[in-house]
Amino acid sequence: xxxxxxxxxxxxxxxxxxxxxxxxxxxxxxxxxxxxxxxxxxxxxxxxxxxxxxxxxxxxxxxxxxxxxxxxxxxxxxxxxxxxxxxxxxxxxxxxxxxxxxxxxxxxxxxxxxxxxxxxxxxxxxxxxxxxxxxxxxxxxxxxxxxxxxxxxxxxxxxxxxxxxxxxxxxxxxxxxxxxxxxxxxxxxxxxxxxxxxxxxxxxxxxxxxxxxxxxxxxxxxxxxxxxxxxxxxxxxxxxxxxxxxxxxxxxxxxxxxxxxxxxxxxxxxx
Amino acid sequence: xxxxxxxxxxxxxxxxxxxxxxxxxxxxxxxxxxxxxxxxxxxxxxxxxxxxxxxxxxxxxxxxxxxxxxxxxxxxxxxxxxxxxxxxxxxxxxxxxxxxxxxxxxxxxxxxxxxxxxxxxxxxxxxxxxxxxxxxxxxxxxxxxxxxxxxxxxxxxxxxxxxxxxxxxxxxxxxxxxxxxxxxxxxxxxxxxxxxxxxxxxxxxxxxxxxxxxxxxxxxxxxxxxxxxxxxxxxxxxxxxxxxxxxxxxxxxxxxxxxxxxxxxxxxxxxxxxxxxxxxxxxxxxxxxxxxxxxxxxxxxxxxxxxxxxxxxxxxxxxxxxxxxxxxxxxxxxxxxxxxxxxxxxxxxxxxxxxxxxxxxxxxxxxxxxxxxxxxxxxxxxxxxxxxxxxxxxxxxxxxxxxxx
Numbered sequence: 001x002x003x004x005x006x007x008x009x010x011x012x013x014x015x016x017x018x019x020x021x022x023x024x025x026x027x028x029x030x031x032x033x034x035x036x037x038x039x040x041x042x043x044x045x046x047x048x049x050x051x052x053x054x055x056x057x058x059x060x061x062x063x064x065x066x067x068x069x070x071x072x073x074x075x076x077x078x079x080x081x082x083x084x085x086x087x088x089x090x091x092x093x094x095x096x097x098x099x100x101x102x103x104x105x106x107x108x109x110x111x112x113x114x115x116x117x118x119x120x121x122x123x124x125x126x127x128x129x130x131x132x133x134x135x136x137x138x139x140x141x142x143x144x145x146x147x148x149x150x151x152x153x154x155x156x157x158x159x160x161x162x163x164x165x166x167x168x169x170x171x172x173x174x175x176x177x178x179x180x181x182x183x184x185x186x187x188x189x190x191x192x193x194x195x196x197x198x199x200x201x202x203x204x205x206x207x208x209x210x211x212x213x214x215x216x217x218x219x220x221x222x223x224x225x226x227x228x229x230x231x232x233x234x235x236x237x238x239x240x241x242x243x244x245x246x247x248x249x250x251x252x253x254x255x256x257x258x259x260x261x262x263x264x265x266x267x268x269x270x271x
Numbered sequence: 272x273x274x275x276x277x278x279x280x281x282x283x284x285x286x287x288x289x290x291x292x293x294x295x296x297x298x299x300x301x302x303x304x305x306x307x308x309x310x311x312x313x314x315x316x317x318x319x320x321x322x323x324x325x326x327x328x329x330x331x332x333x334x335x336x337x338x339x340x341x342x343x344x345x346x347x348x349x350x351x352x353x354x355x356x357x358x359x360x361x362x363x364x365x366x367x368x369x370x371x372x373x374x375x376x377x378x379x380x381x382x383x384x385x386x387x388x389x390x391x392x393x394x395x396x397x398x399x400x401x402x403x404x405x406x407x408x409x410x411x412x413x414x415x416x417x418x419x420x421x422x423x424x425x426x427x428x429x430x431x432x433x434x435x436x437x438x439x440x441x442x443x444x445x446x447x448x449x450x451x452x453x454x455x456x457x458x459x460x461x462x463x464x465x466x467x468x469x470x471x472x473x474x475x476x477x478x479x480x481x482x483x484x485x486x487x488x489x490x491x492x493x494x495x496x497x498x499x500x501x502x503x504x505x506x507x508x509x510x511x512x513x514x515x516x517x518x519x520x521x522x523x524x525x526x527x528x529x530x531x532x533x534x535x536x537x538x539x540x541x542x543x544x545x546x547x548x549x550x551x552x553x554x555x556x557x558x559x560x561x562x563x564x565x566x567x568x569x570x571x572x573x574x575x576x577x578x579x580x581x582x583x584x585x586x587x588x589x590x591x592x593x594x595x596x597x598x599x600x601x602x603x604x605x606x607x608x609x610x611x612x613x614x615x616x617x618x619x620x621x622x623x624x625x626x627x628x629x630x631x632x633x634x635x636x637x638x639x640x641x642x643x644x645x646x647x648x649x650x651x652x653x654x655x656x657x658x659x660x661x662x663x664x665x666x667x668x669x670x671x672x673x674x675x676x
Binding site for chain 1: 534535536540541542544547580581582583584586587625626628
């Protein structure tokens with residue numbers, strides 16, 4: 001088959017990892033019930049290995065998905081505990097007082113590096129359920145993976161200045177606003193999941209280059225597999241990430257690629 | 272009842288009147304009240320059809336010999352490597368240029384629904400994933416796809432050399448001697464002729480278009496008979512449903528892509544990447560507006576492709592289709608998973624927000640339509656159909672081509 005014919009139809013086909021050279025840790029993966037129905041643990045781990053991922057932070061609704069993956073491949077899965085028993089609790093969990101007991105019970109029984117990804121915004125962060133989650137994170141020395149606005153992040157640190165927070169999607173704010181938050185909170189990490197602006201056809205735009213350079217130890221890449229189909233995006237996303245990371249100085253690129261996530265993970269797991 | 276009187280009644284009266292009109296029947300002149308904002312939105316869905324402007328990337332656009340050549344090729348099974356498939360095998364004129372199947376069947380089963388082919392001249396991207404940026408580039412795809420026609424430039428050049436009528440027409444369209452053209456150049460030439468033919472598949476004025484004209488003409492003008500349930504559906508379309516945010520303009524589409532929560536697995540271990548795959552194709556294909564086969568010397572038409580970037584959100588996005596003649600092209604969605612327009616409306620009414628990223632398609636919320644609202648919306652969508660403006664040229668017997676010299 002001629003090359004141009006192959007490229008013409010390539011859009012339909014899943015492509016294998018093209019650049020397995022740079023080590024990556026994906027800090028934002030979910031494996032909820034619809035994912036494990038379409039993609040059983042063995043197949044899911046195969047995808048992660050195809051993407052060339054060293055470690056993957058996984059949370060799920062319910063937690064059973066994470067536990068299945070962890071049992072399948074403890075060498076690659078970093079379990080994170082979601083306060084959702086099932087999909088659909090995203091906007092109700094913080095008023096459900098049974099959530100704290102569920103989180104406490106699981107933290108005492110299983111291995112976790114964090115609690116999250118949970119969705120919390122503004123003043124809801126000060127509700128009792130969320131306050132207890134912040135306390136539990138402190139007690140068990142795990143990070144909080146928060147899908148939040150800047151206000152909610154501020155409120156978490158007001159409750160516990162020593163908390164460690166992985167800020168999902170870095171709040172979907174501009175790089176300068178992320179920089180301001182990182183400067184304000186020394187224990188804040190920024191996840192880049194579901195963000196694309198840091199790459200302009202493989203080149204890192206100047207505002208992003210600046211925030212990466214100013215805070216080299218604080219960024220983590222991520223995919224966000226919020227639907228089961230996005231598991232197959234892990235491979236493309238890893239290749240895409242390697243492309244723009246290659247536009248940064250090597251040491252900085254490695255920090256964002258895996259070292260920062262590794263630092264956060266080791267803090268939580270090597271107690 | 273006339274337009275003026277209905278404009279004066281209040282909401283209660285309107286509800287009462289609408290309630291006693293069964294099955295959406297209307298007498299000529301029966302018009303619900305539409306406020307200024309609604310009328311402006313309705314106006315934005317026309318006029319129809321837009322002016323035809325030749326495709327600058329296709330030297331054969333609007334060329335009568337090329338249109339005829341494209342027509343003959345469209346119905347010619349010898350386009351396929353084994354002579355078993357023509358374009359019309361899947362894009363059947365009698366069924367809105369679709370096949371009526373959930374997903375297409377070529378040489379084997381394919382993962383996507385066959386889209387209709389009307390009004391394509393005004394499209395921005397082609398294919399459910401937008402893997403082509405021109406109609407001629409899109410026309411190459413099924414010819415060379417292994418699961419479809421599985422052909423290539425060589426067999427297409429042989430076809431155009433052995434069939435005297437096709438060869439005659441092709442030579443009329445080309446400034447370059449046929450024998451001096453490469454296989455790829457002939458393949459592209461054939462695709463451009465196919466595009467020229469497809470550009471002629473333009474639909475006429477729909478019941479909605481006629482209503483729009485009458486409504487905008489004002490109360491002193493007699494309005495066309497337009498069912499009241501369709502009018503209520505139109506109000507939903509531009510109001511509570513906000514359908515027009517994506518399905519806007521005369522074509523009823525923004526021409527771009529969206530994730531509306533339709534699953535996109537295509538079998539065990541495979542997904543249809545949608546727009547993400549389309550963008551990957553556009554960045555690598557030889558057959559794009561940035562490539563050597565575009566006839567646009569100014570390259571202005573290539574601007575839309577030059578700065579495309581892969582984005583997370585593109586994974587699993589599919590084209591927002593035009594709604595003109597939508598009632599003729601069931602089943603629906605990129606994978607044909609919704610059998611009827613009622614199913615489509617139900618999908619939006621009960622959309623599963625868990626399948627949408629909380630920071631993705633923010634405009635999509637379950638519409639929670641009542642049974643009557645759903646029925647009205649379907650009634651409106653059915654008024655967006657009309658026959659082709661010209662039909663005779665699609666099926667007529669072809670005159671024998673007379674060489675220029």
